[in-house]
Amino acid sequence: MQHTTSHWDVVVVGGGPAGACTAGLLARKGRRVLVLEKERFPRYHVGESMITGMISVTDELGMTDRLEAEGFEHKPGLSLVWGKEHGLWDLKFKEAGPYAYSYHVDRDRFDEMLLDRAAELGATVRQEASVREPLMEGDRVCGVRYQHGGEMHDARASLVVDASGQARVVARRFSDVEWHQDLKNLAVWSYFTGCGSLPEDQHGNILVERNKDCSGWFWGIPLGEDRMSVGFVAPTEDVKIERGDLQGFFHNKLQETEIMRDLLDGSECVSEYRTARDWSYMAHDYYGPGWVSVGDASCFVDPLLSSGVCLGMLCSVPLADGIDRILDAPEKEARILERYAEGCRTFHQGITDYVLFFYEQERDKEDYFERAHSIANNPLFNSPRAGFVGLVSGIAGMETVFHMYDDEEAAAAP
Structure with a gap:
């Protein structure tokens, strides 16, 4: 088998949203970037509902107008049947932050658009490329070995970015993860046409509805053309x-809802029922000598x-900025990556802590607002309700990640 060697500034393992954004931002700065993606895009992926925090990144990449032109369904906010409240309540993204709406997307097309944009900006993208192992010089990662087109290749680089999602292709060799024991859930979902709709003033919202005994919850994501992604999530042990009757299980749980059951009345299921275990975790280490992780490779x-896609995309911004600084001043690598890890870990931990609090169904919505406001801790959100919207839209996290290196810049100023 032929074996080749190439040299890059950065190798990004994984071409999903976090990897594509990191690569695109670095390539735009003039860096030589190789992206290795194990699959062939477009490919199916669940997780269609975006929050507005990610639009700051698509703006920076010159992608927002393309998302609009693609015709993705607008997502102006959230509709919930949750907590002690009786009936439906909702919030709008425009109540906090600069963006009135985000999008519900078909992930196969959305992810492909981001990866194509990285290539447009100058990144080299190789799909169906399977990373076998990191290359090492002592205890430092200096690249990866991968298989592509029936040949083995060594890609050497100053830094390797693991953006391979839950596979953690590189990161798992150097860092374990800490599982969140209270967030070990299982999801069952499918797709439907002929669905009903929410009240007119909530059109386009994602629906999040707990079932009557609060043992789990449903999502309902409108995808346009009368099509909806619908899933049920519950603790795995329950x-x-x-x-293996996923359909029977799904429909039994559906009868324990009110809004979702009505939306699916008379609808047609147009896809198989799928299932996945969503076991939340956080990596012990986000970086090491020669490598750094982003997106689900760091935290799920x-x-x-x-929030998942938005977290990965937002963290790609300080990561690309940090790597760009490191390539100019390699002696700053450990300090900059530590700053990146601290900032993103704080961001991730805040969202995780809030999700755990939000799962407590005995609370009034005002309790949820107050806690979100305290976590966001930002004077831009002048009320608990605004703080809640700021947190669940990802806008609150923009302050954390976009200003991650401000104090370092101040210290370096003459």
Whole structure:
């Protein structure tokens, strides 16, 4: 088997949103970037509902107008049947932050658009490329070995970014993860047409509805053309699926809802039922000599607040900025990556802590607002309700990640 060697500033393992954004931002800065993606895009992926925090990144990449032109369904906010409240309540993104709406996207197309944009900006993208192992010089990662097109290749680089999601292709060799024991959930979902809709003033909102005994919750994501992604999430230990009957389990739980049951009345299921274990975790280490992680390779947060893609995309901004600084001043690597890890870990921990609090169903919505406001801790949000919207939209996290290196810049100023 032929074996080749190439040299890059940065190798990014994984072409999903976090990896594509990191690569695109670095390539735009003139860095030589190789992206290795094990699959061939477009490919199916769940997680269609975006929050507005990610639009700051698509703005920076010159992608927001393209998302609009693609015709993705607008997502102006959230509709909830949650906590002690009786009935439906909702919030709008425009109540906090600069963006009136985000999008519900088909992830196969959305992810492909981001990866294509990284290539447009100058990154070299190789799909169906399987990373076998990191290359080492002592205890330092100096690249990766990968298989592509029936050949083995060594890609050497100053830094390797692990953006391979929950596979953690590089990071798992150097860092364990800490599982959140209270967030070990299982999801069952499918897709439906002929669905009903929320009240007119809530059109386009994601629906999040607990079932009547509060043992789990449903999502409902409108994807346009009368199509909806619908899933049920519950603690793994509480899920009992007889003889693998996902459909029967799903519909039994559906009868324990009010709004979601009505939305699906008379609808047609147009896809198989899928299932996945969403076990939330945080890596012990986000970086080491020659490598750093981003997105789900660093942390996976429960899907309750639709925050996963946004977290990865937002963290790609300080990561690309930090790597750009490191390439100019390699002696600053450890300090800059530590700053990146501290900032993103704080961001991730705040969202995780809030998700755990939000799962407490005995609370009034004002309790949820107050806690979110305290976590966001930002004078821009002048009320608890605004603090809640700021947190669940990802806008609150923008302050953390966009100003991660401000004090270092101040210290370096003459």
